[in-house]
Amino acid sequence: MKTISSRRDFLKRTGLAGGGLVIGLNFLESCVKEVVNIPVTASPMITLENGFEAKGALDLTDFLQIKPDGNVFVSLTKYEMGQGVSTGLSSILAEELEADWEKINIRYIKSSVSESDITGGSTSTLLHWDLLRKAGAFAKYLLIEAAAKEWSVYKDECYAENNHVYLRGSDVQLEYGQLVEKVIVPDDYRSLFEQVPLKYRSKFKLIGKSLKSKIIPDMVTGRHPFSIDVQLPGMKYAAVLRCPVFKGKLLRFDASEALKISGVEKVVQIEGVLLDEATHIRDGVAVIANSTWAAFQGKQAVTAEWDLGENAKIEHEKFVADCHEQLANAKGTEILRIGKKIAEDELDNIISYTYEFPYQHHACMEPLNATSHFRGDSCEMWVGTQSADKIIANIEKHLGMPRENIRINCHPSGGGFGLRYSSEYAVESLLVSKAAGGDLVKMCYTREDDIKFDYLNPFELNKHTIGIKEGKPISWDFKNVMANWGGLLGWMYYDIPNCSGTQVKAEAFTQTGAWRSVMANAEGFSTECFIDEVASELNRDPLEFRLSLLPRNKMVDFKHSYQCNINRLRGALELVAQKAQWGKPMPENTGQGIAVYPYMHGNGYGAVVAEVSTANDEIKVTKITTAIDCGLVINPDQVRQQMEGGVIWALSAIFYGGTEYVNGVVQRSNFHDNPVFRIHEIPEIEVHICENDETQPWGVGEIAGPPTYAAVCNAIFATTGKRIRKLPITKKLSELA
Numbered sequence: 001m002k003t004i005s006s007r008r009d010f011l012k013r014t015g016l017a018g019g020g021l022v023i024g025l026n027f028l029e030s031c032v033k034e035v036v037n038i039p040v041t042a043s044p045m046i047t048l049e050n051g052f053e054a055k056g057a058l059d060l061t062d063f064l065q066i067k068p069d070g071n072v073f074v075s076l077t078k079y080e081m082g083q084g085v086s087t088g089l090s091s092i093l094a095e096e097l098e099a100d101w102e103k104i105n106i107r108y109i110k111s112s113v114s115e116s117d118i119t120g121g122s123t124s125t126l127l128h129w130d131l132l133r134k135a136g137a138f139a140k141y142l143l144i145e146a147a148a149k150e151w152s153v154y155k156d157e158c159y160a161e162n163n164h165v166y167l168r169g170s171d172v173q174l175e176y177g178q179l180v181e182k183v184i185v186p187d188d189y190r191s192l193f194e195q196v197p198l199k200y201r202s203k204f205k206l207i208g209k210s211l212k213s214k215i216i217p218d219m220v221t222g223r224h225p226f227s228i229d230v231q232l233p234g235m236k237y238a239a240v241l242r243c244p245v246f247k248g249k250l251l252r253f254d255a256s257e258a259l260k261i262s263g264v265e266k267v268v269q270i271e272g273v274l275l276d277e278a279t280h281i282r283d284g285v286a287v288i289a290n291s292t293w294a295a296f297q298g299k300q301a302v303t304a305e306w307d308l309g310e311n312a313k314i315e316h317e318k319f320v321a322d323c324h325e326q327l328a329n330a331k332g333t334e335i336l337r338i339g340k341k342i343a344e345d346e347l348d349n350i351i352s353y354t355y356e357f358p359y360q361h362h363a364c365m366e367p368l369n370a371t372s373h374f375r376g377d378s379c380e381m382w383v384g385t386q387s388a389d390k391i392i393a394n395i396e397k398h399l400g401m402p403r404e405n406i407r408i409n410c411h412p413s414g415g416g417f418g419l420r421y422s423s424e425y426a427v428e429s430l431l432v433s434k435a436a437g438g439d440l441v442k443m444c445y446t447r448e449d450d451i452k453f454d455y456l457n458p459f460e461l462n463k464h465t466i467g468i469k470e471g472k473p474i475s476w477d478f479k480n481v482m483a484n485w486g487g488l489l490g491w492m493y494y495d496i497p498n499c500s501g502t503q504v505k506a507e508a509f510t511q512t513g514a515w516r517s518v519m520a521n522a523e524g525f526s527t528e529c530f531i532d533e534v535a536s537e538l539n540r541d542p543l544e545f546r547l548s549l550l551p552r553n554k555m556v557d558f559k560h561s562y563q564c565n566i567n568r569l570r571g572a573l574e575l576v577a578q579k580a581q582w583g584k585p586m587p588e589n590t591g592q593g594i595a596v597y598p599y600m601h602g603n604g605y606g607a608v609v610a611e612v613s614t615a616n617d618e619i620k621v622t623k624i625t626t627a628i629d630c631g632l633v634i635n636p637d638q639v640r641q642q643m644e645g646g647v648i649w650a651l652s653a654i655f656y657g658g659t660e661y662v663n664g665v666v667q668r669s670n671f672h673d674n675p676v677f678r679i680h681e682i683p684e685i686e687v688h689i690c691e692n693d694e695t696q697p698w699g700v701g702e703i704a705g706p707p708t709y710a711a712v713c714n715a716i717f718a719t720t721g722k723r724i725r726k727l728p729i730t731k732k733l734s735e736l737a
């Protein structure tokens with residue numbers, strides 16, 4: 001084995017200058033292509049956010065750091081927004097490292113290292129599975145080798161366990177912290193990293209266990225580093241009065257009253273920027289002050305005159321009517337074609353229904369915020385984001401700033417759900433800093449801003465038409481109208497020989513973007529409600545009918561990231577039916593509904609049985625039973641939490657979702673008129689995890705929502721005989737359309 005020839009090279013490879021073994025992100029960049037099989041874009045501005053983790057930690061490109069005191073610091077390259085990714089990912093590394101779980105500490109990187117670090121699509125764990133295992137195993141290999149050299153024995157005579165290296169057959173041991181300064185990284189580290197032996201599944205000690213969260217203690221004690229808590233020397237505060245209508249223009253403003261408010265220092269104009277077809281930084285007026293309160297008060301005192309533009313003429317009802325007309329008349333883009341087109345005269349029966357899924361708000365607990373410092377040809381930002389790279393790309397494109405001069409400090413956030421995948425709020429904060437003459441400025445949305453200027457989950461209409469021949473479905477046509485952002489998924493998992501799918505893009509009058517489960521929400525809702533309607537019209541049991549269209553041992557190619565495994569989909573459906581006792585006698589005014597859906601961004605499969613009561617004129621979801629196949633389970637508790645959260649997310653949308661517009665302006669403003677499910681409304685929720693022999697984890701976070709919409713609506717039909725084809729719905733049975 002070749003060794004490093006100079007102290008300088010040694011420090012460069014291992015980062016030992018500050019004490020402790022460091023495997024850096026710059027080191028892993030040379031291995032990540034082979035490990036994760038995704039493109040890598042080296043980023044020169046990656047550093048650590050210190051002060052929240054360990055005193056004395058190096059401000060280097062650290063990924064894994066083992067300190068002389070034995071503490072292990074894992075720098076997260078995925079975004080923590082409450083989903084628990086910090087606990088899950090660090091446990092994968094700790095498993096192979098044979099680390100003491102109590103000595104694992106989390107740190108947050110300041111910018112994305114590659115495209116793999118965009119957080120979304122339920123892909124965080126599956127994309128980093130191999131990389132993290134190899135990083136832990138590689139570090140363990142180096143530590144064992146260092147111990148063997150210290151004891152003058154072969155490394156095969158040593159083993160690692162619980163943050164120590166032991167000499168077999170003796171009491172001789174060294175703690176990791178005692179070994180870090182003795183580690184030597186070989187010149188052939190790259191091939192070693194790729195070939196380092198990994199544990200068998202049967203040997204896992206942490207993976208598969210419900211480990212204690214690494215972030216909840218800090219959240220409870222107020223130490224968790226939310227971006228809204230950032231405090232920096234000389235920092236000012238900003239609030240922005242934005243044009244109330246999408247793509248409107250500021251004509252003039254009067255800041256005289258705002259400047260009279262104590263603490264308000266200046267008021268500046270912000271010129272809007274169209275970042276892409278669906279994302280727009282609005283024209284506005286920014287109030288700069290010495291406190292958030294003064295900035296908010298100053299914003300209220302500013303008067304502005306706007307050219308609201310064409311979007312102010314659009315009423316929501318007319319927009320929906322136009323979408324229905326486009327669905328009926330317009331020719332769209334064909335995105336799915338299986339088999340052939342079947343003529344109507346070849347069919348015994350045609351069943352067709354249209355389903356409406358509304359715009360949806362994110363309503364995160366932490367309002368949008370970002371702290372920015374514009375420095376002319378460079379900048380620095382402190383922000384919670386699901387895509388630092390997207391922020392960097394838009395700053396580079398719209399402000400002409402070189403990537404190497406942009407520094408992003410990534411913080412966890414109180415919710416994301418796709419909202420923080422957008423970059424307009426972050427770029428807007430930099431525009432505020434620029435307009436304020438380069439002030440270091442924390443820009444915060446009020447709760448009302450957060451809802452009124454949310455970029456919404458797109459409005460969708462989905463029309464399903466099925467052709468029946470001799471009692472069997474032989475054709476399925478799917479037409480979709482979607483407002484502005486996103487594309488039709490067309491994940492046709494049922495075994496119907498002739499299928500087609502067409503999409504029409506409608507011009508939205510508001511900004512739109514990602515929302516938890518994204519387009520799968522509308523498609524899962526409509527597909528699984530429709531298949532229930534078809535089963536009913538054919539006098540088939542909804543479960544039995546679904547299973548008849550899901551043949552075993554079949555893989556379906558959606559032309560997406562992964563092929564749909566029908567065995568796994570069936571397994572989730574069969575498990576949820578068994579656990580919910582599908583078909584059991586139900587009390588009066590109650591009913592069951594069932595649904596299943598594959599979430600192919602993360603290659604996970606979910607099924608739901610809902611139980612609904614309509615006693616006393618109230619539609620009440622009394623129980624939700626779920627099943628999930630997410631491959632190898634990293635942390636069962638986190639799987640259950642994600643499934644429970646997804647169910648509650650969907651229930652909120654079913655009963656309280658949507659939004660209202662008058663003259664192009666969002667009418668909702670806070671939780672009083674944009675409610676989410678409260679604790680007293682939440683039904684009993686059971687989560688069952690499918691047993692399997694998968695060798696890796698798959699997605700979890702967005703699986704529960706799509707089948708929950710349909711299962712609840714199908715249960716309402718089972719109880720009342722009324723079909724739900726439009727969301728949201730009322731809780732009053734007598735008011736149900």
